[in-house]
Amino acid sequence: MTTLQSRAASAYASVGLESRASSSSGVDLVILLIEGVLDRVKLARAAMAQRDIGQKIKHINKALEIISEGLRAHLDMAAGGEIAVNLDDLYAYCSVRLLHANSRNDLAALDEIGELLTPLLNAWMTVRAGGQAGADNSQDVLATVTRTLKSAVPSVQRLYGSNAYAGFAAGGR
Numbered sequence: 310m311t312t313l314q315s316r317a318a319s320a321y322a323s324v325g326l327e328s329r330a331s332s333s334s335g336v337d338l339v340i341l342l343i344e345g346v347l348d349r350v351k352l353a354r355a356a357m358a359q360r361d362i363g364q365k366i367k368h369i370n371k372a373l374e375i376i377s378e379g380l381r382a383h384l385d386m387a388a389g390g391e392i393a394v395n396l397d398d399l400y401a402y403c404s405v406r407l408l409h410a411n412s413r414n415d416l417a418a419l420d421e422i423g424e425l426l427t428p429l430l431n432a433w434m435t436v437r438a439g440g441q442a443g444a445d446n447s448q449d450v451l452a453t454v455t456r457t458l459k460s461a462v463p464s465v466q467r468l469y470g471s472n473a474y475a476g477f478a479a480g481g482r
Contacts, residue, residue, distance in 0.1 A: 336437045342379040343430045346372045346403070347423060353410070354419045369411045372422075376400050376407075392448070395455035399425065402462050425462065428454055 349372035356364035381400045384393045403422050410418035432454040436447040 334437075336433060339380070340430065340433050340437065342375055343426055343433065345375045346380075347426055347430065349375065350407075350419050350422050350426075354416060357410075357414055357416060357419070365414075366411065369407050373404055373407050376404050392451050392455050395452075395459045396429075399429070399455065399458050399462070425458055429458060 349368045353365050353368035353372065356362075356368060377400075381397060384397055384400075386393050386397065389396070403425060406418045406422055409415055410422075432450050435450050439447045439450075
């Protein structure tokens with residue numbers, strides 16, 4: 310692909326994403342954001358495998374930005390209850406694991422993020438498919454998935470110490 314073709318493809322992808330986002334509901338936006346993180350993790354993984362440090366850093370930083378400015382920043386901790394708390398903890402954990410993956414070139418840490426966010430993405434897709442008719446069931450699905458994911462990961466504080474956790478506990482808010 311030539312440079313001109315590459316620029317055109319990037320512009321088209323950007324316009325496509327922006328138009329999808331502007332016509333989306335809140336659930337659709339969460340799905341887009343999680344998909345964005347997963348895409349960036351895959352790209353970072355490929356860059357890491359190819360020893361392309363610049364691209365690895367670029368993609369990990371974008372994934373961190375999506376998590377902190379997109380997913381965590383818009384959590385309503387007051388109204389979201391247990392689900393919001395569990396999501397916040399999960400996003401904090403994923404952020405710290407992304408930093409770990411970046412500093413240690415740890416492919417397993419990137420794989421772990423994919424393994425954590427894929428069930429969450431599937432839960433949000435279930436919520437979207439359920440629509441208004443299944444609002445109670447949708448909340449149950451999200452509560453169950455977030456509870457399961459939270460129990461599957463160690464606390465960031467226990468894993469990395471209180472200093473690492475403190476920076477991410479306040480992040481995005």
